[in-house]
Amino acid sequence: MRLIETARAPNPRRVRIFLAEKGISIPTEQIDLGALEHKQPGFAALNPMQRVPVLVLDDGTVLSESVAICRYFEELHPEPPLMGRDPLDKAMVEMWQRRVEFNLLHTIMHAFRHTHPAMAEMEMPQVPDWGRANRPRVIESLKFLNGELARRPFIAGEHYTIADITGLVAIDFMKPAKIERPEEFVHVTRWYEDVSARPSAKA
Numbered sequence: 726m727r728l729i730e731t732a733r734a735p736n737p738r739r740v741r742i743f744l745a746e747k748g749i750s751i752p753t754e755q756i757d758l759g760a761l762e763h764k765q766p767g768f769a770a771l772n773p774m775q776r777v778p779v780l781v782l783d784d785g786t787v788l789s790e791s792v793a794i795c796r797y798f799e800e801l802h803p804e805p806p807l808m809g810r811d812p813l814d815k816a817m818v819e820m821w822q823r824r825v826e827f828n829l830l831h832t833i834m835h836a837f838r839h840t841h842p843a844m845a846e847m848e849m850p851q852v853p854d855w856g857r858a859n860r861p862r863v864i865e866s867l868k869f870l871n872g873e874l875a876r877r878p879f880i881a882g883e884h885y886t887i888a889d890i891t892g893l894v895a896i897d898f899m900k901p902a903k904i905e906r907p908e909e910f911v912h913v914t915r916w917y918e919d920v921s922a923r924p925s926a927k928a
């Protein structure tokens with residue numbers, strides 16, 4: 726098995742943190758998105774979506790989409806559970822993971838991808854107005870999250886889960902996207918400091 730990824734890209738980092746939390750180590754292979762290696766025929770044949778991360782199993786099966794890769798490892802290595810502990814908790818984790826992915830990570834990514842000159846070849850058409858339109862949406866998402874985190878330690882409840890991983894990766898990606906995290910969101914700050922202090926955050 727091998728994980729094809731890119732060290733500085735946010736989605737592969739979600740998988741790396743997930744694996745670190747599980748204590749799983751697998752061989753990795755880097756590809757250079759800046760050099761558009763993911764558009765080359767060899768990689769595009771592996772993943773027609775032309776995105777990282779990609780997990781290649783020993784029998785040649787290819788799995789992409791960060792959450793699907795995490796799901797595979799969750800089923801193989803259930804401890805510690807990162808995608809819920811019982812039917813309701815699993816649904817809660819999925820709800821929060823999707824909310825954080827769509828409303829926070831994606832808005833930050835749109836802000837970055839549609840304005841940064843280095844993304845012009847990857848994000849076609851690049852629409853700077855759409856990038857700028859997403860900046861206030863990021864702040865709205867953080868405001869919402871702040872209200873939720875006032876009531877519980879982690880995004881989906883009492884335990885650290887994949888929703889926290891997506892949230893952490895999203896907030897760290899605000900730096901390259903050049904979006905300031907407002908200081909008034911004290912519950913987000915408390916949670917962010919907690920999840921950033923976990924050894925897995927270095928992954």
Ligand SMILES: N[C@@H](CCC(=O)N[C@@H](CS)C(=O)NCC(=O)O)C(=O)O
Binds near residue numbers: 776847848
């Ligand atoms: N939905 C995919 C998104 C993967 C994705 O967008 N990966 C980025 C790196 S973070 C990528 O490969 N970008 C290349 C491109 O946009 O051409 C997932 O969750 O894995």
